[in-house]
Amino acid sequence: MSGATGDALVRARKLTKRFGSFTAVDAVDFDVRPGESFGFLGPNGAGKTSTMRMIACASPVTDGELSVIDMNPQTQAREIKARLGVVPQTDNLDTELTVRENLEMYARYFDIPGSVARSRADELLEFVQLDERAKDQVETLSGGMKRRLTIARALINEPDLIIFDEPTTGLDPQARHLLWDRLYRLKQRGATLIITTHYMDEAEQLCDRLVVMDKARIAAEGSPRELIDRYSTKEVLELRFGDAERAGLDGRLEGLAQRVEVLPDRTLLYTDDGEKTLDEVHQRNIAVQSALVRRASLEDVFLSLTGRSLVE
Amino acid sequence: MRAWDVVWKARRLVERNIMVYRHQWIVILSGVAEPIFYLVGIGMGLGGLVQTVKLSDGRVISYTAYVAPALLATAAMNGAVFETIFNVFFKLNFAKTYDGILATPMGIGEIAIGEMLWALMRATLYAVSMLVLMVVLGLILSPWAILALPVTLFVAATFAATGLAGTAFLRTVQDFDIPMGLIVMPMFLFSGTFFPVSAYPTPIQLFMQATPLFHSISLIRGLTTGVVGGQQAVDFAYLLGFFSLMMVIAMRRMERKLIK
Numbered sequence: 224m225s226g227a228t229g230d231a232l233v234r235a236r237k238l239t240k241r242f243g244s245f246t247a248v249d250a251v252d253f254d255v256r257p258g259e260s261f262g263f264l265g266p267n268g269a270g271k272t273s274t275m276r277m278i279a280c281a282s283p284v285t286d287g288e289l290s291v292i293d294m295n296p297q298t299q300a301r302e303i304k305a306r307l308g309v310v311p312q313t314d315n316l317d318t319e320l321t322v323r324e325n326l327e328m329y330a331r332y333f334d335i336p337g338s339v340a341r342s343r344a345d346e347l348l349e350f351v352q353l354d355e356r357a358k359d360q361v362e363t364l365s366g367g368m369k370r371r372l373t374i375a376r377a378l379i380n381e382p383d384l385i386i387f388d389e390p391t392t393g394l395d396p397q398a399r400h401l402l403w404d405r406l407y408r409l410k411q412r413g414a415t416l417i418i419t420t421h422y423m424d425e426a427e428q429l430c431d432r433l434v435v436m437d438k439a440r441i442a443a444e445g446s447p448r449e450l451i452d453r454y455s456t457k458e459v460l461e462l463r464f465g466d467a468e469r470a471g472l473d474g475r476l477e478g479l480a481q482r483v484e485v486l487p488d489r490t491l492l493y494t495d496d497g498e499k500t501l502d503e504v505h506q507r508n509i510a511v512q513s514a515l516v517r518r519a520s521l522e523d524v525f526l527s528l529t530g531r532s533l534v535e
Numbered sequence: 536m537r538a539w540d541v542v543w544k545a546r547r548l549v550e551r552n553i554m555v556y557r558h559q560w561i562v563i564l565s566g567v568a569e570p571i572f573y574l575v576g577i578g579m580g581l582g583g584l585v586q587t588v589k590l591s592d593g594r595v596i597s598y599t600a601y602v603a604p605a606l607l608a609t610a611a612m613n614g615a616v617f618e619t620i621f622n623v624f625f626k627l628n629f630a631k632t633y634d635g636i637l638a639t640p641m642g643i644g645e646i647a648i649g650e651m652l653w654a655l656m657r658a659t660l661y662a663v664s665m666l667v668l669m670v671v672l673g674l675i676l677s678p679w680a681i682l683a684l685p686v687t688l689f690v691a692a693t694f695a696a697t698g699l700a701g702t703a704f705l706r707t708v709q710d711f712d713i714p715m716g717l718i719v720m721p722m723f724l725f726s727g728t729f730f731p732v733s734a735y736p737t738p739i740q741l742f743m744q745a746t747p748l749f750h751s752i753s754l755i756r757g758l759t760t761g762v763v764g765g766q767q768a769v770d771f772a773y774l775l776g777f778f779s780l781m782m783v784i785a786m787r788r789m790e791r792k793l794i795k
Contacts, residue, residue: 301642313631334544
């Protein structure tokens with residue numbers, strides 16, 4: 224947690240969101256500092272989007288405190304929104320306008336003068352590589368292109384804080400990598416980003432710091448590296464067994480690793496030296512279909528915190 | 536001051552709609568044609584049979600002059616209702632256009648008022664073209680008619696607010712049949728549009744006198760034919776009250792629908 228008030232761009236204390244009797248966000252605390260990219264990692268329904276919507280002044284806070292750019296979303300929504308860029312989970316581009324008109328019109332909602340709007344639209348279309356599609360209707364764009372246009376739109380007011388709610392969900396790998404590259408460039412320009420995701424690789428690639436959310440609460444907080452160090456071993460040995468091999472396994476893996484996680488399709492052995500552990504598996508004459516030694520990832524952190532895997 | 540800020544900012548939504556209709560201006564022109572078709576088709580056709588109508592002050596006027604102000608009011612209603620029901624429903628439920636706009640400094644008030652202003656602009660075009668036609672055809676019988684334009688816009692505002700209030704209750708496209716078939720259509724037929732209310736039995740008369748279109752027609756017809764009195768004051772008061780009520784409902788429903 225950061226120290227004095229004021230050096231956090233977003234500050235939440237006991238922030239709570241309830242829909243009737245259902246609690247979507249349950250008294251969470253976090254600080255997002257200027258210039259960092261801050262992640263919310265968690266499965267669907269963990270409360271990430273509700274948190275994002277409260278920050279973006281799109282959803283009223285039920286309880287607790289929230290300040291965004293030193294302002295209160297309840298009373299200063301307009302002022303806050305003037306300085307935010309929002310990339311929502313589902314694209315809500317203006318389908319009755321062309322690609323270029325989407326950017327120019329959006330600028331007008333921020334009272335940006337027409338000439339400035341046009342030159343920014345030019346720059347941004349180039350930035351998201353849509354300059355050749357400028358005159359096309361939005362509906363003719365692919366999913367990845369729509370996403371990029373939504374990002375360009377979120378940047379039209381030169382925001383101090385940009386919120387990305389699951390920026391790459393539903394995109395193919397190529398489109399994802401292009402998007403990551405653009406987000407990475409924004410980060411390098413010093414923008415403050417808030418990113419929600421249920422993809423581990425995304426969080427590891429893009430986030431300086433993150434919180435792991437599960438069931439409306441924050442389960443852990445830190446940089447990806449810190450979280451891995453704290454909640455996982457350095458390496459993971461992944462073993463796959465045939466049905467017969469698995470049946471004859473009972474207890475034979477005990478003592479080989481600091482922790483053993485049995486998933487439906489594979490078994491994970493948490494250890495600081497994967498190769499050594501694999502040798503020991505072989506010494507015990509345990510028949511293995513395949514074995515893989517890898518570095519621990521945020522997936523393992525999530526597994527260790529909640530006992531469940533993230534996607535699936 | 537605050538309220539004025541909202542109205543001023545609402546012009547952005549008008550700008551947006553102008554941008555959209557730059558590609559489809561023909562749609563707007565079709566709205567101009569509608570009341571003219573009615574006037575020619577019904578006014579002149581039926582006018583051949585009916586010929587004259589006796590007003591409450593005893594004057595006898597041509598049937599066309601009797602029907603024309605009613606068609607003006609109806610055109611204002613149709614333009615406003617179609618714009619606010621169909622177009623707003625689409626933006627609210629399918630395109631999620633408003634969700635995108637709400638992420639900017641625009642609020643629900645700006646959106647609701649912006650859509651109304653736009654509906655009013657369309658209505659102005661329809662009303663002006665209809666009034667010009669009425670002047671040309673000699674259907675304006677009184678200097679009071681000078682007020683017919685602002686009053687028609689007020690009627691359009693009332694129905695735009697009604698449409699906004701209604702659209703936020705609709706869930707599916709099939710639901711459209713309810714306001715269109717059960718409210719707009721009967722109102723069109725039973726609001727003294729084509730015949731004086733007195734031509735109908737008492738229960739229907741009572742229903743007619745309760746509808747906003749009846750009062751709109753009564754008010755506008757009073758102005759163009761020169762029968763201005765207590766009834767028109769009642770009409771205006773009724774419409775003012777109805778407009779305020781619908782505006783409150785529209786804002787509440789939009790807020791419920793958009794802010795979760």
